[in-house]
Amino acid sequence: MPQVSLTVNGKTSTVEVEGRTLLVELLREKLGLTGTHVGCDTSQCGACVVHVNGASVKACTMLALQAEGAQVITIEGLAAADGTLHPMQEMFREHHALQCGFCTPGMVMSAIDLVQTHPQGITEDEIRHGLEGNLCRCTGYHNIVKAIAAAWPIMHGKQVPLAAE
Amino acid sequence: MNAAFQGIGASVRRTEDRRFVSGNGHYTDDMNRHGQLHAIIKRSDRPHARILGIDKTAALAAPGVVAIYTGEDMQADGVGGLPCGWGVKNKDGSPMAEPAHPVLAIGKARHVGDPIAVVIAATRQQARDAAELLVIDMAALPGIAHVRDAIAPGAATVHDDVPGNVCYDWHIGDKDATDAAFARAAHVVKLDLLNNRLVPNAMEPRCAIGEYDRSGGEYTLTTTSQNPHVIRLLMGAFVLHLPEHKLRVVAPDVGGGFGSKIYHYAEEAIVTWAAGKLGVPVKWTSDRSEAFMSDAHGRDHDSTAEMAVDAEGHFLALRVRTIANMGAYLSTFAAAVPTYLYATLLAGVYKTPAIYAEVKAVFTNTVPVDAYRGAGRPEAAFLLERLVDVVARETGIDRVELRRRNFIPADAYPYQTPVALEYDSGNHLKTLEGALKASDWAGFPARRAAARAKGKLRGIGMSTYLEACGIAPSKVAGALGARAGLYEVANIRIHPTGSVSVFTGTHSHGQGHETTFAQLVSDQLGIPFSQIEIVHGDTSKIPFGMGTYGSRSLAVGGSAMVKAADKIIAKGKKIAAFLMEASVEDIEFKDGKFSVAGTDRSKTIGEIAFCAYVPHNYPIEELEPGLDETAFYDPKNFTYPGGCHICEVEIDMDVGTTEVVRFTAVDDFGRIINPMIVAGQVQGGIAQGIGQALLENAVYDDQAQLVSGSYMDYTMPRAHDIPGVAISDEGTLCTHNPLGAKGCGEAGAIGSPPAVINAVVDALSEFGVRHIDMPASSQKIWSIIQSSRLPMAAE
Incomplete structure (x- = not known):
């Protein structure tokens, strides 16, 4: 199975995924970051928006493998380490x-x-x-x-x- | 009001928000169980077909597949059908037709999306791949989507045991008095109208995880539900035949419901049963496309309404005939929606002396229809408020004056309507006058002229709505066909060191109960807001409860909390009397302190709690330790929120698009605990109402294929479709519950659609438009403008 390496909320991971795995599936199922949600299957609802290399992206619209080397920020990565909210x-x-x-x-x-x-x-x-x-x-x-x-x-x-x- | 005040009436920021804005919510699909398998439901892609055979061979051989079950497999294991919670009688007193509703289709598929088999595999993708290999041999039958087609002679039969497709033919009111009033009326105004079919579309798709613990034989279902105890009751007793002590139902954070998550759905029973069969957890998560064809839909009425009016514009009688679409099967509360939640509201805010309504509910090859935000009451309000506007136009009486002339006066309360309900309180003139002022109704002609100058048609419309909430007075509900009472339960547990857990049978899926109820209990017991935790959504923690729908949580669940708090205080007084060596009668409770009347001696509720659990010295023979009280509350009547909504629209004459440019809501919700949350409910409800009026439509073609089956085809309101609503309150207190609360959750979706359509019709009045069915889409409006003999367009 192919591998993808990416940095999510400052932490680098290398994960095996199927070619068809979506970025949102990688985040939720492989990395346990369930704050990013799936609300539709036609890329309309935006519940899965994350930042990839600084820009907002619907994580259901991008294959996990396309995130190779990317810096990803999810909702879990917004607050400061001491818990201060963005x-x-x-x-x-x-x-x-x-x-x-x-x-x-x-x-x-x-x-x-x-x-x-x-x-x-x-x-x-x-x-x-x-x-x-x-x-x-x-x-x-x-x-x-x-x-x-x-x-x-x-x-x-x-x-x-x-x-x- | 000081900044720290967090009791009743304060706009306290929500407790639950911190986890939700941080991505730390716990929605069902966020949870995974050790060793879990994944279920994919194979659904019918045909509207109506005989199932001739199911070949599992190839699918079973696919990688990761553990099991495939069909309806026959489940039936053979003794699994029952999905029950309906409400029985309605025909005009002749006979019971409604209640055809079988198998968990997985047996013999026939009756709508697109009807579940036929479940494929269970190690991963969701494997289950999905295998489902593609499942061969279902089907013979197509003619499909019926629309109610008039269902009752046409020679129509196909959805259920072989229900010839003619009629579920019930019911009526309410006095037919003779109504006919007599029509015979002597100066004017009779008739209007045919459709209430468009909607897909609720809570943003969180449904999800269910079934678990089975071999050691104790216990089942756990974690599910996206508004009422976990109802699911336990229905699934345990009727479907899987599990006793309640062996079945736990958990509804954790739930991402919106709007009614669609009230019902007991097939997938809940499937994963629970399969977990028992396989001995491992089984999880199912709906896709959005799947939700469109499996979540209960809303509305779908086809009605004719007639008003008899005297020469002065007084309403003499109302006659209504409605055909309601039940879909292919009876969902949990489906039978109640077009009868007791609809026809009983047809008096609205008017003193119409005679009303007669006939409702025919019919089966079609469509997704089951059940309660969606407002449930019956939006259909009633839309019919009545549209009809009143048409009456105004056709009698030449100003629409505001016509309403004033027919309002039930404030001093007539309590008011018995001709259609079963007794309204306890309200002041319709006050909400109307408030809304006229807040909306600057009088200044509208200038705004219309200004709009015209820039090439836009501007219209204004209102609705003066009323609804029945606080479901439900159990005896009344029982007499009307409810198969269970609709009590609510609260358990208040003061812990030894003074913090509090409040267990409620209601469920929060956006309403902010963790905040509102903590404010309420803080107010009642004088315990700081921060020390109070609200616990909901778990049958293993909460004694019982009927959940959240029908704007009932505060009026019924909150009243149960007041009752439980009263019991805490009564017991606290006994403990305080012992500690302070005084007589119980002399103990007073205020602001969290028990005092001996006329002295400076007092004990805080915290001190009383400590003594209640871990005393050194306690009169245990006379008084049970602990400070933990449970109360059941059964409302004495429904509550009757109401108000006036005023909408202004501008229509672009070139493309037919409608923009809601102003919206004013003045409501009567009785006592309000958290004004910020209430305003949020109103704004959100109105957004759904504007969606229904202008954008949303579940479309079936004539063969009953679902055409609007995704967000590509079904228009959800977006940020630029919905204006900020000017919201205010002119409340009168509910007279029969201890809080005076009426409920606010559904009002926005009830009051707004007729206000929007009245505004659209007003804008189009120069084209001779009398009525326009929802949604008033740009295509419809453009066609009206194009096909009319246009007066000169804007100069």
């Missing part, structure tokens, strides 16, 4: 941007990429369209949009976030 995680909590939590890992990973790729600022419309690839059935999205808007200045070191109302 600002996006903190803002999701502050703004009640999650209910059942199933879409949340993918949503958070997509949101971070969205903020990082908009260094000059981001509008509500850009956030909404930027979430095109992530489905949430619980929240009606609005609080997710608020959370991302609130995380933007923190992630870009612009200002102290305003408290949620």
